[in-house]
Amino acid sequence: MISPGPASPRQPSARVSRETSRRRFAVPAVAALALLAVFAAACSKPASPAGWASARPVTVQGKDVVLVANKAHLYALPVGSSLENWQFPPKVKDGYPVSEQASAQILALVDALPVTDTDKTKLKGKVADLTVNGATISGLKDAIDALVPAPGGDAAALKQQQSDLKSTVDAATKFEKGALDKLQAFYGDFGVSSDGKTVFVVPFRGIAFALDIASGHTRWVRNSGDQVVGGIAVDGDRLYFGTKGKHLFAVEAATGKTIWQFNTRGQVWDTPTIDGDTIYVSSLDGSLYALDKSGAQKWVFRGVTSGIGARPVVSGGLVFIGAFDNKLYAVSTSDGTEKWSLKAGNWFWATPVVKDGVLYAASLDGKVYAVDAQTGAPKWAHPFDANSAIRSAPAIAGGGLVVASRNGHIFKLDLASGTSSDGGTMVLGGVEVLADLVNKPGGDSVYVVPSIATLFEIDASGTLGALPGSTPLPK
Amino acid sequence: MDYVSYIFHLVFVDPTTNLLVVLARIFGGNYGIAIIVFTLLMKVITWPLTMSQFRQSRVMQAIQPRMQEIQKKYKGKDPKKLQAEQMALYKEAGVNPLGCIFPMLAQMPIWIALYQSIRLTLGDAPEGLITLSQRLYPIPFVHSAVPLSNQLLFWNLGQPDSSYLLVFVVMASMYVQQKMMTPRPTVAAITPQAQQQQQTTQMMSWMMPLMFGFISLNVPAGLALYWAVSNLSGVILQYLFMGRTFDWKYMLSLSPGPPAPGAQSSKARAEGRPARLDRPKDESAEQTPGDGGVARPKRGKKRR
Numbered sequence: 118m119i120s121p122g123p124a125s126p127r128q129p130s131a132r133v134s135r136e137t138s139r140r141r142f143a144v145p146a147v148a149a150l151a152l153l154a155v156f157a158a159a160c161s162k163p164a165s166p167a168g169w170a171s172a173r174p175v176t177v178q179g180k181d182v183v184l185v186a187n188k189a190h191l192y193a194l195p196v197g198s199s200l201e202n203w204q205f206p207p208k209v210k211d212g213y214p215v216s217e218q219a220s221a222q223i224l225a226l227v228d229a230l231p232v233t234d235t236d237k238t239k240l241k242g243k244v245a246d247l248t249v250n251g252a253t254i255s256g257l258k259d260a261i262d263a264l265v266p267a268p269g270g271d272a273a274a275l276k277q278q279q280s281d282l283k284s285t286v287d288a289a290t291k292f293e294k295g296a297l298d299k300l301q302a303f304y305g306d307f308g309v310s311s312d313g314k315t316v317f318v319v320p321f322r323g324i325a326f327a328l329d330i331a332s333g334h335t336r337w338v339r340n341s342g343d344q345v346v347g348g349i350a351v352d353g354d355r356l357y358f359g360t361k362g363k364h365l366f367a368v369e370a371a372t373g374k375t376i377w378q379f380n381t382r383g384q385v386w387d388t389p390t391i392d393g394d395t396i397y398v399s400s401l402d403g404s405l406y407a408l409d410k411s412g413a414q415k416w417v418f419r420g421v422t423s424g425i426g427a428r429p430v431v432s433g434g435l436v437f438i439g440a441f442d443n444k445l446y447a448v449s450t451s452d453g454t455e456k457w458s459l460k461a462g463n464w465f466w467a468t469p470v471v472k473d474g475v476l477y478a479a480s481l482d483g484k485v486y487a488v489d490a491q492t493g494a495p496k497w498a499h500p501f502d503a504n505s506a507i508r509s510a511p512a513i514a515g516g517g518l519v520v521a522s523r524n525g526h527i528f529k530l531d532l533a534s535g536t537s538s539d540g541g542t543m544v545l546g547g548v549e550v551l552a553d554l555v556n557k558p559g560g561d562s563v564y565v566v567p568s569i570a571t572l573f574e575i576d577a578s579g580t581l582g583a584l585p586g587s588t589p590l591p592k
Numbered sequence: 593m594d595y596v597s598y599i600f601h602l603v604f605v606d607p608t609t610n611l612l613v614v615l616a617r618i619f620g621g622n623y624g625i626a627i628i629v630f631t632l633l634m635k636v637i638t639w640p641l642t643m644s645q646f647r648q649s650r651v652m653q654a655i656q657p658r659m660q661e662i663q664k665k666y667k668g669k670d671p672k673k674l675q676a677e678q679m680a681l682y683k684e685a686g687v688n689p690l691g692c693i694f695p696m697l698a699q700m701p702i703w704i705a706l707y708q709s710i711r712l713t714l715g716d717a718p719e720g721l722i723t724l725s726q727r728l729y730p731i732p733f734v735h736s737a738v739p740l741s742n743q744l745l746f747w748n749l750g751q752p753d754s755s756y757l758l759v760f761v762v763m764a765s766m767y768v769q770q771k772m773m774t775p776r777p778t779v780a781a782i783t784p785q786a787q788q789q790q791q792t793t794q795m796m797s798w799m800m801p802l803m804f805g806f807i808s809l810n811v812p813a814g815l816a817l818y819w820a821v822s823n824l825s826g827v828i829l830q831y832l833f834m835g836r837t838f839d840w841k842y843m844l845s846l847s848p849g850p851p852a853p854g855a856q857s858s859k860a861r862a863e864g865r866p867a868r869l870d871r872p873k874d875e876s877a878e879q880t881p882g883d884g885g886v887a888r889p890k891r892g893k894k895r896r
Contacts, residue, residue, distance in 0.1 A: 165716075165717060166716060166717040166718060166719065167717070167719060169718075169719070304718060346718050383739070384739070386718070401739045422732075422736040423735060423736040423737075423738055424738055424739045426721075441725075441735060441736075441738050441739070442732065442735055442736050443732070443735055462730060463725055463726075463730075463735075464725050464735065464738075466722070466725075481722065481725045481726070506722060506725065506726060508722055523722070551719065551722065
């Protein structure tokens with residue numbers, strides 16, 4: 118019989134002692150880990166770029182359409198409808214055709230193949246069906262592999278051309294699929310071609326797209342190589358846009374090919390402004406550049422002591438530009454000399470508006486200023502205070518100045534006095550407004566693009582109503 | 593919660609942001625140098641805490657022999673008495689066993705404020721600049737500093753360090769600092785309690801660098817730069833103010849560490865032979881007071 122041996126008198130107390138010791142040293146370890154956990158929780162990931170592109174009313178095949186963006190999506194909505202004509206990027210990329218330009222490039226290679234016309238026709242049919250992703254790619258490549266030389270054709274040359282053609286297909290589809298995956302957000306203005314058939318967009322990631330305004334299909338895609346916060350200015354057959362890579366690009370509207378590039382000292386965050394034969398563009402290096410259309414610098418204004426993120430506005434021989442040094446400058450268009458400046462309590466980022474010789478400018482200090490455009494003399498007794506930062510460009514509608522503050526308050530101000538009458542305020546609850554206000558064509562309404570997936574239409578013909586017209590964006 | 597957030601921004605984030613922007617303006621718009629100078633400024637401000645931590649570390653090291661004696665004396669006999677004696681020794685020596693946590697605790701708001709400031713000033717999203725504009729004090733010098741350059745050498749300080757160099761420096765410097773701060777065992781594995789203590793401290797010495805390395809991988813490189821500079825300056829100050837405790841063999845050892853001079857391992861005791869010495873005897877004599885009293889660290893820069 119096995120009997121248990123005598124218990125060691127030391128065992129229980131040793132265990133207690135060990136536990137006491139473990140507890141003592143576990144405390145700092147647990148405390149340190151808890152602190153790190155708190156720190157990790159407090160250090161949540163930075164906010165992603167969401168965009169503040171304004172709405173762009175256009176006419177498509179005789180119908181009024183609004184182009185509106187929310188985060189990484191761009192929608193073409195018939196006015197007053199949530200049923201989009203198209204959205205970009207498409208919901209399903211497998212059915213989205215490659216760009217017209219890539220398709221044309223592939224077709225040119227097909228034409229040069231030493232195969233029969235029948236084979237070329239079949240192959241072209243597959244190129245026409247080519248999408249940026251999906252089975253159409255492998256289908257086209259299989260068809261390329263199956264090609265045989267035409268009678269008397271060079272088999273070795275065909276083999277090489279087949280290889281080149283497949284490489285081109287792979288490169289085009291991979292690049293365009295990747296470009297669609299990387300939109301991230303839309304900030305700047307959308308450009309529309311002079312014939313109204315193409316819209317040019319350049320999302321935050323800096324890849325520019327020319328889209329068929331009727332179908333949303335891509336005409337061409339170009340990578341600028343840097344992030345873009347500003348928008349695209351269209352001037353006939355040319356487009357202009359600046360990048361965070363300190364470049365202003367002039368590109369062909371038809372192909373997206375670079376005509377010239379101008380190097381600034383700092384990042385370009387605004388949409389260039391074109392007036393006559395001059396391109397005005399500002400930079401975070403604190404300069405306002407005036408260029409001719411060959412890309413040569415006419416003059417540069419360096420009187421700003423900080424960066425400039427606002428879009429220049431030209432009127433009456435002056436160019437007006439707001440800056441991060443809390444000042445708005447009036448500069449001569451002829452030689453870039455400063456005429457006057459306006460001081461606020463915070464940055465000027467909103468694009469100002471000029472009407473009947475009066476400049477209306479909103480600041481991130483939450484105030485709206487009205488001054489004589491030629492002299493800078495105040496026109497109102499005191500600036501209007503919205504009590505929240507204003508980045509959106511105001512709009513003149515219904516005989517008043519419509520202003521949106523960051524916290525979603527909409528004001529209609531009397532142009533002469535700068536006061537907001539009874540019923541002159543509307544609150545869009547729980548939203549942030551940073552996009553420029555845009556007039557709806559043929560009326561007294563203003564489009565407001567907030568931070569949520571909704572397009573607001575504010576009727577400013579009389580006093581502001583209790584509720585705005587709202588169009589939820591498609592999901 | 594909004595109220596807490598408001599207070600935290602008012603007290604920590606806003607001053608940190610404005611100070612960093614001012615420093616960046618002073619140093620030609622270089623945000624990296626601003627962070628380095630900010631870190632050194634923080635070192636100066638938290639100097640009393642740091643010195644207290646150094647002193648506690650030295651005292652902890654000095655009382656190790658007496659702590660081992662107490663553990664040996666009451667080992668397995670009277671845990672309450674053991675704990676009481678240990679606490680009495682801590683009290684007599686004027687140290688707090690949790691003292692090493694407090695400086696870290698004190699720096700937590702600074703870390704979070706710095707993170708928030710970097711996010712505000714160097715964030716990728718343009719919306720962040722609008723928020724920044726509302727946080728800057730109404731001083732033209734401050735507003736004129738924007739925009740800030742987020743580049744230091746090849747690092748984008750607003751993004752996590754993709755080169756992993758800063759992450760490595762943070763981990764390595766923190767490991768060295770932890771090792772320097774950890775009391776060296778005077779008797780190896782003399783009691784289970786001592787073993788437990790050594791294992792815990794050893795675990796902390798590599799777990800903390802791993803944790804900070806992991807966090808550095810996910811936060812902007814500007815914050816990792818802060819930790820790297822803070823740790824490196826801490827190591828230098830510790831070396832200067834704690835004396836010649838920088839022992840490469842001990843630093844590189846992943847085991848609980850070699851026993852200090854005069855220490856006798858349990859195995860050695862069992863075999864009746866002296867423990868291995870890896871330090872000169874005079875050093876041991878200075879660390880372990882002959883009268884059995886608590887060894888008080890000498891102040892100042894005196895090196896042994």
